[in-house]
Amino acid sequence: MSIDLSEFEKNNGNNYIVRSEVPEICKSEPCCFGIDEAGRGPVLGPMVYGICYCPISKNEQLAEMGFADSKTLSEEQREELFTKIYEANQVLGYKMEVLSPNIISNSMFRRTKCSLNTVSKDSAIKLLRLTIEEGANIKEVYVDTVGDASKYQAYLKELFPDLEITVTPKADAKFPIVSAASICAKVCRDRAVKSWQFPEFDEINETPYGSGYPNDPATKQWLSNVMEPVFGFPRFVRFSWSTADKILEEKAVPVYWDDDEDGDNGAKGTPSVMSFFSSKDSDPRLKKHHYFNDRHLTQVTDF
Known part of the structure; x- marks a missing residue:
């Protein structure tokens, strides 16, 4: 039915x-x-x-x-x-x-x-x-x-x-x-x-994700594979679960804010978060993330 x-x-x-x-x-x-x-x-x-x-x-x-x-x-x-x-x-x-x-x-x-x-x-x-x-x-x-x-x-x-x-x-x-x-x-x-729809993926993702339970190795592997370094996980994931949080801690890009106590822009060798927003049209591997396209956001060049 x-x-x-x-x-x-x-x-x-x-x-x-x-x-x-x-x-x-x-x-x-x-x-x-x-x-x-x-x-x-x-x-x-x-x-x-x-x-x-x-x-x-x-x-x-x-x-x-x-x-x-x-x-x-x-x-x-x-x-x-x-x-x-x-x-x-x-x-x-x-x-x-x-x-x-x-x-x-x-x-x-x-x-x-x-x-x-x-x-x-x-x-x-x-x-x-x-x-x-x-x-x-x-x-x-x-x-x-x-x-x-x-x-x-x-x-x-x-x-x-x-x-x-x-x-x-x-x-x-x-x-x-x-x-x-x-x-x-x-x-x-x-x-x-x-029937879950994944708007975050450009192509249908058919990688098996196992049972979905945190202790399932297939689920952990899927989480690790689909994590986007800046934007994290697709909406299919409960990112508040410790399993997901640990993967973010290990693999996601660190974020440093201007009011951080150390007063610098983050650890040496770590690119600024703003660098991910810059135009990279010449490199198809770095095309604009769907987050920006969905919201019709463009880079501001004049202040």
């Missing part, structure tokens, strides 16, 4: 929400609501938060559909289960937020630090609020925990005092509605990664 990621593919530097219509029965009958994520740990690709909801009266039917933690299933099995969710649109609703690697890293590097746990909780809360605003009659909420379960549950209860909220580890293995949310999140992430 189709998950329309076309708008996200046009600008994968921003977050994007995929949603179903709210089934009419979910507006009238009290519903259970599950929350789970996919792709929390990788250094590559987006993290996706998924939610799924249905009438409490249909909970047994949901269990009979065979949902399980998406991590225990093959990609083919997850796709089959997502098809079931899609086809049960008279009783099941879903949403997924695709959290861009670019947004994740920028959030974690803001002047006011924003941890990955905070990014995760903000996404979960946003999806719950949106679903309620769209008219779904949510009564019970089940959440796979981020951090301390009791503190997270108390926090959600303060925000949504009228809802019965359960936050627990391994919720995707305990509650079918969370398992369904897990399927939605994982399938959406898999498709977002497969």
Whole structure:
């Protein structure tokens, strides 16, 4: 079944929400609501938060559909289960937020630090609020925990005092509605990664990047190969992860600012950053980076 990621593919530097219509029965009958994520740990690709909801009266039917933690299933099995969710649109609703690697890293590097746990909780809360605003009659909420379960549950209860909220580890293995949310999140992430557009590359890059997890040698090699000495990594990379940061420290061009304490322009033998902005049209290997072309920037010659 189709998950329309076309708008996200046009600008994968921003977050994007995929949603179903709210089934009419979910507006009238009290519903259970599950929350789970996919792709929390990788250094590559987006993290996706998924939610799924249905009438409490249909909970047994949901269990009979065979949902399980998406991590225990093959990609083919997850796709089959997502098809079931899609086809049960008279009783099941879903949403997924695709959290861009670019947004994740920028959030974690803001002047006011924003941890990955905070990014995760903000996404979960946003999806719950949106679903309620769209008219779904949510009564019970089940959440796979981020951090301390009791503190997270108390926090959600303060925000949504009228809802019965359960936050627990391994919720995707305990509650079918969370398992369904897990399927939605994982399938959406898999498709977002497969269809990822790399505007930073002049040609399609088909070099395998492995699992995307920091301890994967293939992933580390890919990161090392694609790093641009001045501009760093493509937006596919969570540059706030230590794996990426170490490669930048080792291979990127050092940057020295005018107010550095040593008062000079940097280490001897290191070219000025400004030298990378100068015209090099005569050498095709040093053609202008897409960053400048995309923004129609030209070198200033008169001051």
